[in-house]
Amino acid sequence: MNVSMQASPGLLTGLGATTKRDLLLAWKRPGDVLNPLFFFAMVCTLFPLAVGPSAEQLEFSGPGVLWVAALLATLLSLNSLFISDFEDGSLDQLLVSPQPLPVLVLGKTLAHWLTSGLPLVFVSPILAITYRMPLSVVGVMMLTLALGTISLSLLGSIGAALTVGLHRGTALLSLLILPLAMPIMILGANAVSLAASNDIYSTGVWALGAYAIASLSLAPYATAAALRISNE
Amino acid sequence: MDGGFAMGGYGAYVWSCYSLTFVIVVFLSWRGRLRQKRVYRDIEVRLKALEDRE
Amino acid sequence: MWKWFHQLASPPYFYRISAVLAPWLAILGLIMIAYGTWQGLFVVPMDYQQGDAFRIIYVHVPSAYLSMMAYMIMATAGAIGLIWRIKLAHAVGAAAAPIGAGFTFLALCTGSIWGKPMWGTWWEWGDPRMMSELILLFLYFGYMALRSSIDDTAKADKASAVLALVGIVNVVIVHFSVEWWSSLHQGQTVFKKGTMDADMRIPLFIMLIGFTLLFGSMLLRRIRTEVLYRERRTRWVREMILSPEGGA
Numbered sequence: 152m153n154v155s156m157q158a159s160p161g162l163l164t165g166l167g168a169t170t171k172r173d174l175l176l177a178w179k180r181p182g183d184v185l186n187p188l189f190f191f192a193m194v195c196t197l198f199p200l201a202v203g204p205s206a207e208q209l210e211f212s213g214p215g216v217l218w219v220a221a222l223l224a225t226l227l228s229l230n231s232l233f234i235s236d237f238e239d240g241s242l243d244q245l246l247v248s249p250q251p252l253p254v255l256v257l258g259k260t261l262a263h264w265l266t267s268g269l270p271l272v273f274v275s276p277i278l279a280i281t282y283r284m285p286l287s288v289v290g291v292m293m294l295t296l297a298l299g300t301i302s303l304s305l306l307g308s309i310g311a312a313l314t315v316g317l318h319r320g321t322a323l324l325s326l327l328i329l330p331l332a333m334p335i336m337i338l339g340a341n342a343v344s345l346a347a348s349n350d351i352y353s354t355g356v357w358a359l360g361a362y363a364i365a366s367l368s369l370a371p372y373a374t375a376a377a378l379r380i381s382n383e
Numbered sequence: 384m385d386g387g388f389a390m391g392g393y394g395a396y397v398w399s400c401y402s403l404t405f406v407i408v409v410f411l412s413w414r415g416r417l418r419q420k421r422v423y424r425d426i427e428v429r430l431k432a433l434e435d436r437e
Numbered sequence: 438m439w440k441w442f443h444q445l446a447s448p449p450y451f452y453r454i455s456a457v458l459a460p461w462l463a464i465l466g467l468i469m470i471a472y473g474t475w476q477g478l479f480v481v482p483m484d485y486q487q488g489d490a491f492r493i494i495y496v497h498v499p500s501a502y503l504s505m506m507a508y509m510i511m512a513t514a515g516a517i518g519l520i521w522r523i524k525l526a527h528a529v530g531a532a533a534a535p536i537g538a539g540f541t542f543l544a545l546c547t548g549s550i551w552g553k554p555m556w557g558t559w560w561e562w563g564d565p566r567m568m569s570e571l572i573l574l575f576l577y578f579g580y581m582a583l584r585s586s587i588d589d590t591a592k593a594d595k596a597s598a599v600l601a602l603v604g605i606v607n608v609v610i611v612h613f614s615v616e617w618w619s620s621l622h623q624g625q626t627v628f629k630k631g632t633m634d635a636d637m638r639i640p641l642f643i644m645l646i647g648f649t650l651l652f653g654s655m656l657l658r659r660i661r662t663e664v665l666y667r668e669r670r671t672r673w674v675r676e677m678i679l680s681p682e683g684g685a
Contacts, residue, residue: 392488392489393488393489393490393554394489396490396493396550396551396553396554397478397489397490397492397493399550400493400496400497400546400547400550400551401474401478401496403543403546403547403550404496404500404543404547407539407540407542407543408651410539411535411536411539411655412655412658414535415655415658415659415662416658418659418662419658419661419662419665419685420685422662422665422666422669423665423678423683423684423685425669426665426669426674426678427678427683429669430675430678430679431679434679
């Protein structure tokens with residue numbers, strides 16, 4: 152007789168519940184969402200101050216600078232992915248939940264992207280315009296950022312899971328994530344540069360999309376394994 | 384016999400590469416040996432102390 | 438044959454065997470390296486394109502090769518340790534990391550030094566191989582940093598094994614993405630190595646094999662130390678150390 156005939160919550164329920172919870176928590180602590188955005192803006196501000204505000208330089212370096220800034224801001228926000236759950240014991244609850252851990256991880260990562268990657272996408276046009284980026288290119292940039300930050304959130308969650316609760320976990324997290332983030336940035340920043348010089352940029356966009364899909368299918372499992380290892 | 388000591392002007396590059404290789408190999412081996420000695424000594428000391436106590 | 442493998446996974450057996458095997462590997466390796474060095478530096482004729490600077494290849498290629506082989510060993514050992522939970526496998530991973538990092542560093546340095554006279558620059562951000570090698574170095578550092586920051590050995594083993602496996606995929610991806618990137622920026626020099634004559638190639642093979650043997654010896658020695666440390670509270674270690682011959 153099939154024991155699971157009892158009404159056990161489905162996968163989507165688990166996914167929705169974790170996402171909703173994290174979104175609610177982020178709502179209550181807007182600083183967690185806003186700080187990385189300010190950091191993003193600050194990094195974008197620092198570059199012209201350091202290398203000079205000449206128009207050609209700005210236009211030339213715009214895609215790259217914005218992408219680096221987005222990467223650093225995401226790195227900052229990844230730190231807190233599992234930390235608060237770890238500290239108050241909810242992480243243990245997640246680990247013993249009857250729902251499969253990868254699904255719950257996916258829920259948290261989705262919430263993370265909604266509160267870090269997506270805001271970045273919407274804030275980026277403002278800064279892109281200061282870098283004299285034409286509007287058509289801004290569109291490409293938002294697209295690449297959207298796809299890229301999805302991958303970043305997913306891959307970053309692996310690093311966050313490996314380093315949760317470690318002494319000096321922050322620095323270690325950056326070291327672990329940098330190699331993973333490199334291809335995303337190469338693809339994204341260069342797709343935008345190509346668009347800026349009116350070249351064909353679709354290769355980069357397709358590659359970013361493929362990367363996002365691959366991360367989506369594989370990263371939750373790696374993150375779940377890493378969480379179990381860090382918390383047994 | 385080609386490639387005398389000066390290596391046709393590239394001497395500095397070639398010799399620095401070979402000496403760096405030598406240095407790194409020696410360094411890695413030396414550190415490995417150091418670790419082995421330290422681990423062994425630590426265990427020995429602890430075991431001898433346990434034995435004396437018995 | 439399987440029986441031997443099974444025996445090999447037993448720490449005391451490995452500890453004894455490696456002590457016998459390691460020196461031989463080292464001696465054989467060093468002989469081959471000495472011969473290959475002599476050939477490569479003094480006997481092989483000068484390359485007409487690159488002059489004598491091409492002789493760097495005889496240390497650069499072996500170190501690059503070892504840097505990647507060490508990583509594959511590290512990741513494979515991690516996978517074996519995770520899947521079959523063989524303790525010795527994790528010891529292999531821990532032992533391979535510093536050696537691999539050292540050779541990666543060496544590959545980067547020799548590659549850079551070789552690049553200066555050949556292509557005019559110490560470093561080329563657009564070269565896929567240089568970039569992949571650099572990322573490999575970061576991966577090694579990340580692996581070692583992760584290991585040292587987790588106190589519990591078993592946990593550290595598993596976490597770093599996961600990291601190593603994630604890293605393998607990443608190195609491949611980085612290589613291809615940099616290749617795409619540099620194909621965009623046509624201005625970059627493309628570092629294509631030409632084909633080699635047979636008499637230039639033979640010392641290279643000798644050096645490769647010699648370095649691999651030497652690496653094997655260094656690896657065995659370090660695994661041995663790892664095993665000793667991990668098994669420090671077991672009876673076989675106690676008996677061995679307290680016995681008259683010791684077990685250094």
